[in-house]
Amino acid sequence: MKHVLVVDDDSAMREMIAEYLAGEAFQVSAVADGSAMKRVLAEKPVDLVVLDVRLADEDGLELMRGRESADVPVIVVTGHRREETDRIVGLELGADDYMTKPLSLRELLARIRAVLRRVETGTRQSRQREKRVRYRFAGWELDVWARRLRSPTGELVPLTAGEFNLLIAFLRSPHHVLNREQLLAASHVHDEEVFDRSIDVQILRLRRKLEANPREPALIRTERGAGYLFAAAVEVM
Numbered sequence: 733m734k735h736v737l738v739v740d741d742d743s744a745m746r747e748m749i750a751e752y753l754a755g756e757a758f759q760v761s762a763v764a765d766g767s768a769m770k771r772v773l774a775e776k777p778v779d780l781v782v783l784d785v786r787l788a789d790e791d792g793l794e795l796m797r798g799r800e801s802a803d804v805p806v807i808v809v810t811g812h813r814r815e816e817t818d819r820i821v822g823l824e825l826g827a828d829d830y831m832t833k834p835l836s837l838r839e840l841l842a843r844i845r846a847v848l849r850r851v852e853t854g855t856r857q858s859r860q861r862e863k864r865v866r867y868r869f870a871g872w873e874l875d876v877w878a879r880r881l882r883s884p885t886g887e888l889v890p891l892t893a894g895e896f897n898l899l900i901a902f903l904r905s906p907h908h909v910l911n912r913e914q915l916l917a918a919s920h921v922h923d924e925e926v927f928d929r930s931i932d933v934q935i936l937r938l939r940r941k942l943e944a945n946p947r948e949p950a951l952i953r954t955e956r957g958a959g960y961l962f963a964a965a966v967e968v969m
Contacts, residue, residue, distance in 0.1 A: 734848060735759040735777060739769045739792070740784040740809070745835075749782065752837045753844075766795045773804065777917055779851075780844055781806045783827075796827065805847050807840075809833060867903045868967040870951060872942070874899065881941075895938050898931075902952065902962035911959035935960060 736753055740746040741764045750762040761772045765787060772778065785792030785808050796806065805828040828847045831840060867874045871884030879896055881889045891899065901910060901918035910918075915931050939946040953961045 733757060733759045734779040735761065736844065737769065737772050737778045737781045738762040739764075739766075739781060739787070739795075741765065741788040742784070745784075745833075749835070749837065749840065753841070756841055758844075766790045769795065774911070776913055778804050780804065780848060782809060782840070782844070783807070784809045784811075786811045805851050807831060807843055807847060809835065866969040868969060869903065869906075869962075869964040874903065876900070889941050891941070892937075894934050895941070898934050898938055902960075903966050906962045906964060906966040909955045909958045909961045915960065 736758050738746055738749050738753075738760060740749070740762075743764070746762045746764065750760040753760045761776075761778070763769055763772060769781070769783075773781075781804055783792050783795065783806055785796075792808065796808070807829045808827040808831075810830060810832050828850070829843050831843065865876045867876070873882045874880070875882075879891070881891055881896075881899070883889055897918055898915060901915060912931050915934075935952060936946070939949050939952055942951050943949045951962065951964050953963050955961050
């Protein structure tokens with residue numbers, strides 16, 4: 733189930749869009765302002781944002797500029813067809829599509845599905861390219877195609893599927909804090925494997941394989957109350 737975040741200060745419009753998308757088998761979060769938008773993006777994975785650029789006390793375009801989750805696709809909504817500047821700036825800031833009010837819910841649904849299809853196609857192509865990638869960090873080397881991890885001394889270190897996926901997630905986002913939900917989504921193999929503390933167990937196992945002293949980790953650091961951070965520089969080959 734894809735998760736769509738709707739940001740609109742018009743409660744009637746917000747609820748109408750949320751109800752319609754929920755009826756089309758989407759998970760929907762609907763919020764009225766930028767702070768709530770940032771909170772949802774920080775707390776759970778979001779597949780797409782529908783963002784009204786004319787909020788009551790905020791400029792949606794400024795939210796576009798300041799967003800940390802730049803990889804999440806955005807459909808911007810403008811209040812009038814004559815607001816061409818909003819549409820142009822929104823697209824320049826990375827919006828994937830735009831619509832004008834009054835909205836056609838059926839058209840919005842079609843545009844959401846089209847953007848998600850483009851994103852999924854791009855993700856598949858990226859994954860195909862990444863299968864041939866090698867990562868280097870702190871003397872280690874991970875060959876993604878061969879699923880082979882080599883230590884600084886040249887020793888091959890076996891990884892479980894969950895450990896491999898978890899390490900890939902860290903190597904894709906070095907020096908960024910990843911929360912437990914993000915890491916669970918990246919590391920689990922089967923849904924039944926996911927439970928509240930499973931990510932901590934996976935982190936412990938990975939530290940035992942990577943760290944010189946797992947009790948004082950230098951590569952995978954714990955950020956209290958936030959998640960985990962991969963502290964090494966990563967070279968992509």
